[in-house]
Amino acid sequence: MVGAGMSPFGMFADRDSKDLFLQAFQEMLHSVDRGVDPGDIEALYLGNFTNDFFVQQSHWGAILADTLGLVPRPATRIEGACASSALAFREAVFSIASGFYDVVLVGGFEDMSKQATEQVAEGLALAASPYERSAGFTFPGVFGAIATAYFDKYGATREHLMNVTIKSHNNAPLNPKAQFQQTIQGIMASRAVKAKKKGGPVPEWQDEKQFLGDPQANPVVAWPMHLFDCSPISDGAACILLVGEEIARSFTEEPLYVAGLGQASGRALHAAEDLTYFEATRRAAQEAYGMSDLTPQDIQFAEVHDCFSIAEIMHIEDLGFFKPGQGYQAVADGLTRLDGPKPINTSGGLKCKGHPVGATGAAQLIEVWEQLRNKAGKRQVPHPDLRFGAAHNLGGTGGTCTFTILERR
Amino acid sequence: MEEQPVSDYGYQQYLQEEKLMGSRCTACGALYVPPRGRCSACQQTQMEWQQMQGTGKLAAFTSIAIGPPFMIEQGFDRNNPYCSAVIELTEGPRVVARVEGVDARQPEEIQVGMRLVARFAQRAVGDEVTTSLTFAPV
Secondary structure (H helix, E strand, O other), X not given: XXXXXXXXXEOOOOXXXXXXXXXXXXXXXXXXXXXXXXXXXXXXXXXXXXXXXXXOOOOHHHHHHHXXXXXXXXXXXXXXXXXXXXXXXXXXXXXXXXXXXXEEEXXXXXXXXXXXXXXXHHHHHOOOOHHHXXXXXXXXXXXXXXXXXHHHHHOOOHHHHHHHHHHXXXXXHHOOOOOOOOOHHHHHHHHHHHHHHHOOOOOOOOOHHHHXXXXXXXXXXXXXXXXXXXXXXXXXXXXXXXXXXXXHHHOOOOOEEEEEEEEEEOOOXXXXXXXXXXXXXXXXXXXXXXXXXXXXXXXXXXXOOOOEHHHHHHHHHHOOOOOOOOHHHHHHOOOOOXXXXXXXXXXXXXXXXXXXXHHHHHHHHHHHHHHHOOOOHHHOOOOOOOOEEEXXXXXXXXXXXXXXXXXXX | OOOOOOOHHHHHHHHHOOOOEEEEEOOOOOXXXXXXXXXXXXXXXXXXXXXXXXXXXXXXXXXXOOOOHHHHOOOOEOOXXXXXXXXXXXXXXXEEEEEOOOOOOOHXXXXXXXXXXXXXXXXXXXXXXXXXXXXXXX
């Protein structure tokens, strides 16, 4: 990995996927220390979930190759729900490892905000199983149900989910690309100011958890998932340049290497082995650890797919960072904070950085890139020698999971 | 009853007759609800239908305040949420279905593990009446 760039994540009424991807692409080109001639890019692998539905436009591979001026390079669009661009990354790695290509562009993008919230929810639900959809499940509903099974098995409560939200909101303001730029404390203060201006009663919350427990401030979406447990509707794009290992140093002194990568498929919710973990995450992690000869202890920090707060707790268990049933306590103890022993979602995560679904997998890898190259600014993991970071991406209700370990040598 | 193809279509046809049916692998005995025409455990394709008792317990649930358009059309919203759930059948397999007869406005009162029984719900869509699987407390 020798280059990376991403657009800001947010809701942009005046910018579409072409605009955002072009910005990510330009930033990627500038990030290559010794420069890259765009004409040397041999192929494009692009992840996108359902712009077909969100903006009624398909065939994004060719459209973006044309937008970037890279015609006639082959461009392949890959769909794996919210894991689309991690799959694109993996296919690009294979294309180089096979010896077929030397310089390949990986991208991801999604344009979600042009639709009303109900339509976005309907579009996202296309990645659920037909059984789940006919039973009335939404995505927050599926993760809400999973949370009740986890609570019942391990004794966790809503308060433990709040710890994840508070942490994500602490990290996000340190990331200039993040959709949300306020801590929970900051949001509480602005709401109080707003109420005062309106002349209404000024809410008084003792602390962040009281705010998050206030149904006015944090309404239920699908019990026990509340608004602040859910990742937002986002637009965004991310772009990565991968090259063959033997030529990497002609692009930069500091390339990152793919130490291991795994991908696995999982079953529909009703057929899951168990409702308190994701089988496909465990398998993908096993594959990546095996390939890299690394263990969960070797991974110094990670981005995990926190589409909902409960998901982050399950992933840090499934990836082996904490034992099953102990993830929620680890978060409560601060172990996953930016300054903790195992920082998780330093970017702010999907919850706060934003979740333009097709861009998420690539954007997670870009956070790992910035951290490993000591370019993460105010949210830099305070460790003198970062060597291994990883990203976990999940599609649907766990139907597609990936785990990718990057290494700085 | 008429033998149906082992598929989602066949499953739905049996639901129309108010029967909850699964498929059992004649080779290894694995049981699937909804049915599978091919056994995921042993890869054999000789499956036979088996009727479920229609009893089970709540394995996981949610109370949904913001539903998909077809639920909103039925009158569900923030003030009138509904409960969707994973139910573990007495025979072992789990299914997903709506749970009625619980107060979705009071999700704290709904308990994982509570005993449930199948209820077949009819809904008219245009000229057709569709039967769907729901559950209710015993």
